[in-house]
Amino acid sequence: KNQVEQSPQSLIILEGKNCTLQCNYTVSPFSNLRWYKQDTGRGPVSLTIMTFSENTKSNGRYTATLDADTKQSSLHITASQLSDSASYICVVSATYTRTSYDKVIFGPGTSLSVIP
Amino acid sequence: NAGVTQTPKFRVLKTGQSMTLLCAQDMNHEYMYWYRQDPGMGLRLIHYSVGEGTTAKGEVPDGYNVSRLKKQNFLLGLESAAPSQTSVYFCASKPTRDMWYEQYFGPGTRLTVT
Numbered sequence: 001k002n003q004v005e006q007s008p009q010s011l012i013i014l015e016g017k018n019c020t021l022q023c024n025y026t027v028s029p030f031s032n033l034r035w036y037k038q039d040t041g042r043g044p045v046s047l048t049i050m051t052f053s054e055n056t057k058s059n060g061r062y063t064a065t066l067d068a069d070t071k072q073s074s075l076h077i078t079a080s081q082l083s084d085s086a087s088y089i090c091v092v093s094a095t096y097t098r099t100s101y102d103k104v105i106f107g108p109g110t111s112l113s114v115i116p
Numbered sequence: 117n118a119g120v121t122q123t124p125k126f127r128v129l130k131t132g133q134s135m136t137l138l139c140a141q142d143m144n145h146e147y148m149y150w151y152r153q154d155p156g157m158g159l160r161l162i163h164y165s166v167g168e169g170t171t172a173k174g175e176v177p178d179g180y181n182v183s184r185l186k187k188q189n190f191l192l193g194l195e196s197a198a199p200s201q202t203s204v205y206f207c208a209s210k211p212t213r214d215m216w217y218e219q220y221f222g223p224g225t226r227l228t229v230t
Contacts (some may be wrong), residue, residue, distance in 0.1 A: 004158065031215055032215050034218065041223070041224070042177070042221075042223055043120070043206050043208070043220075043221025043222050043223055044159075044206075044221050044223055046218035046219075049215075049216065049218070051215075056189075070227070089158070092128070094214060095215070102213065102215065104161070104219075105158065106151075106158030106159040106160075107158050108156055108157055110160050
């Protein structure tokens with residue numbers, strides 16, 4: 001069964017601290033993994049995308065890692081800011097070449113709160 | 117360039133009532149999607165469209181219908197609303213199937229069915 005799990009469910013950190021969010025998936029055939037940021041009351045916005053051959057991808061203070069062998073990914077946030085408070089969603093895609101649609105499985109998200 | 121817009125932003129329906137959610141995008145994207153987001157769960161695909169005049173079922177299509185008469189618009193209809201359809205609905209679009217393109221999401225519609 002295609003599934004994406006994330007941990008922790010929620011996290012509170014002090015401004016300026018670092019944190020790491022985890023994503024485990026069982027999706028086949030694997031195509032790519034994205035991390036999205038969803039601010040309260042808004043739609044998700046893509047932070048990074050990684051394919052099978054990529055181990056690390058950075059976007060400013062956000063660094064994503066991927067271990068395709070263990071089917072795990074992490075999102076590391078450095079020097080957190082109040083504006084980082086949001087839900088972070090791990091999204092894994094599977095590609096089926098004979099269809100017009102790639103199956104996209106969304107994780108439940110990790111709710112991050114950065115406090116002063 | 118407004119991106120992806122959704123109307124309405126909020127709606128309260130009584131059980132059995134019907135309504136239509138409108139999604140519009142001004143980016144000339146071919147692919148459009150309707151998702152629902154429930155607490156503790158990931159977004160789930162309701163219906164999608166790979167181009168004007170085409171629609172297809174997603175993961176949770178029961179109780180919903182869609183239409184894509186114009187490329188820029190994707191409508192989601194609830195013919196007879198049920199409390200189980202209380203959710204936040206997101207529309208998204210992307211240019212083509214190419215995986216390097218991300219999906220662009222609208223701001224969401226919060227629907228409550230009493």
